[in-house]
Amino acid sequence: xxxxxxxNVCVNYENTEAxxxxxxxxxxxxxxxxxxxxxxxxxxxxxAILGLEPIKFGKIKFGENVSxxxxxxxxxxxxxxxxxxxxxxxxxxSGCLNNKGIHPFYSKKEKQKAEENINKLGLNDIKYxxxxxxxxxxxxxVLLARALCATKKILLLDEPIAxxxxxxxxxxxxxxxxxxxEGITIIxxxxxxxxxxxxxxxxxxxxxxxxxxxxxxxxxxxxxxKTFIGGGEDA
Amino acid sequence: MLSVLQxxxxxxxxxxxxxxxxLVALCSALLGVSLILKRxxxxxDGLSHVAFGALTIAVALNLTPLYVSxxxxxxxxxxLLKISKTNxxxxxxxxxxxxxxxxxxxIITTSLxxxxxTDVFSYMFGSILAMSQIDVYxxxxxxxxxxxxxxxxxxxxxxxxxDENFAKATGVKTNLYNTVIAILTAIxxxxxxxxxxxxxxxSLIIFPALTSMKIVKTFRNVIICSAIISVxxxxxxxxxxxxxxxxxxxxxxxxxAFVFIMFSIANTVSRKI
Numbered sequence: 001x002x003x004x005x006x007x008n009v010c011v012n013y014e015n016t017e018a019x020x021x022x023x024x025x026x027x028x029x030x031x032x033x034x035x036x037x038x039x040x041x042x043x044x045x046x047x048a049i050l051g052l053e054p055i056k057f058g059k060i061k062f063g064e065n066v067s068x069x070x071x072x073x074x075x076x077x078x079x080x081x082x083x084x085x086x087x088x089x090x091x092x093x094s095g096c097l098n099n100k101g102i103h104p105f106y107s108k109k110e111k112q113k114a115e116e117n118i119n120k121l122g123l124n125d126i127k128y129x130x131x132x133x134x135x136x137x138x139x140x141x142v143l144l145a146r147a148l149c150a151t152k153k154i155l156l157l158d159e160p161i162a163x164x165x166x167x168x169x170x171x172x173x174x175x176x177x178x179x180x181x182e183g184i185t186i187i188x189x190x191x192x193x194x195x196x197x198x199x200x201x202x203x204x205x206x207x208x209x210x211x212x213x214x215x216x217x218x219x220x221x222x223x224x225x226k227t228f229i230g231g232g233e234d235a
Numbered sequence: 236m237l238s239v240l241q242x243x244x245x246x247x248x249x250x251x252x253x254x255x256x257x258l259v260a261l262c263s264a265l266l267g268v269s270l271i272l273k274r275x276x277x278x279x280d281g282l283s284h285v286a287f288g289a290l291t292i293a294v295a296l297n298l299t300p301l302y303v304s305x306x307x308x309x310x311x312x313x314x315l316l317k318i319s320k321t322n323x324x325x326x327x328x329x330x331x332x333x334x335x336x337x338x339x340x341x342i343i344t345t346s347l348x349x350x351x352x353t354d355v356f357s358y359m360f361g362s363i364l365a366m367s368q369i370d371v372y373x374x375x376x377x378x379x380x381x382x383x384x385x386x387x388x389x390x391x392x393x394x395x396x397x398d399e400n401f402a403k404a405t406g407v408k409t410n411l412y413n414t415v416i417a418i419l420t421a422i423x424x425x426x427x428x429x430x431x432x433x434x435x436x437x438s439l440i441i442f443p444a445l446t447s448m449k450i451v452k453t454f455r456n457v458i459i460c461s462a463i464i465s466v467x468x469x470x471x472x473x474x475x476x477x478x479x480x481x482x483x484x485x486x487x488x489x490x491x492a493f494v495f496i497m498f499s500i501a502n503t504v505s506r507k508i
Contacts, residue, residue: 051403052403073400085457086397086454094393095401150405151405
């Protein structure tokens with residue numbers, strides 16, 4: 001079932017054309033990696049999908065049963081203030097907000113959901129610890145737990161492993177894979193082409209314009225894929 | 236100490252000031268946490284200047300100051316929020332411009348009408364004598380309204396303060412909640428500037444939150460702590476102002492500054508241990 005369709009999407013970022021004429025669609029259960037070089041418009045495209053950047057031209061349409069309230073989002077970590085006074089519990093629980101409407105306080109069910117996601121990401125022992133005092137990897141897990149509270153259908157991730165050490169990176173990918181296997185669609189912006197090839201079923205390669213969109217196995221055989229993977233391995 | 240308190244409480248105007256001031260101290264402490272973390276401290280400052288302009292016009296036209304300034308400041312608060320979000324003009328510069336223009340309008344209005352009389356002077360630097368009984372009623376009702384709305388919107392305010400983009404992306408009405416924060420801030424400033432004065436009200440918003448962030452590290456605790464600090468500083472500020480016959484607003488600011496320095500030292504010391 002189609003969950004998201006982008007048609008001829010153009011987005012400007014600070015007066016330059018960041019994304020131009022990109023079309024692709026997302027099916028339920030997909031694990032899509034958006035790859036490309038630095039400054040190729042990956043994050044801008046993701047933000048446009050989330051409604052955080054206005055689109056200049058084209059259309060972004062969610063499937064019939066999907067609304068913004070079914071979406072979870074893991075932002076690039078640098079965006080959030082590292083010195084913000086908040087406990088892990090407060091941050092994760094805030095992910096439940098999108099589905100609660102006008103009711104002012106969190107219900108038992110929402111607290112349970114936050115609790116589950118905290119457990120899922122192994123944060124239970126430190127859930128009252130302050131966000132300020134966490135390591136980069138822990139912070140990322142907190143934000144992922146929050147995203148899981150918000151999502152029912154789609155999870156969008158913007159460079160989830162940026163700045164993490166190899167061990168934590170591996171763990172992060174394992175968790176994301178598991179979330180996908182539980183039925184949540186994954187759309188991820190990533191630098192890490194090798195992990196993308198290993199985990200994603202589809203690849204969207206952009207360099208402002210769309211260079212490739214399709215199954216991962218076809219990408220590996222394509223010219224653009226070969227060049228990019230080659231470059232990635234050299235680095 | 237007790238006899239001083241007894242003496243103070245025998246004056247109706249001081250009782251009024253303590254009642255309204257405590258409520259305003261609470262409101263500003265709560266909102267201050269969110270404003271500082273959202274990097275909107277300057278908006279509070281700008282709004283107090285807008286309130287000054289509005290008050291002088293109200294005085295010149297012989298209207299009830301609160302009736303004129305509250306709507307004007309609410310509209311300005313929403314406008315300032317919008318301006319600080321668009322990148323076209325530098326947000327800081329825009330706020331500075333609006334502040335100074337408001338003060339300029341205020342000064343021109345006063346000099347054209349009756350000159351810098353005590354009324355206007357008290358708006359500038361605050362006075363606990365300035366409040367009439369009607370003012371007290373309106374102030375109390377408005378402050379309680381602000382407190383109630385803050386509690387009702389607490390979780391939403393947290394979400395838009397911590398990570399507005401996430402909230403927006405996942406379908407939370409962030410514009411609505413930002414507007415709520417702006418309106419509550421506007422009301423608090425207008426009510427509070429009678430005691431604190433235009434020049435000093437923003438410190439009531441900034442200090443308690445900043446002080447409590449020195450020692451507590453979760454959002455709820457920061458909110459609770461800054462509410463306590465704010466009321467504590469207000470109370471001792473007003474007592475000192477009575478004992479030493481110094482202006483109330485300034486006295487409260489100095490107590491706040493003192494507590495802030497103490498907490499900063501405590502924070503530095505505890506980190507070194």
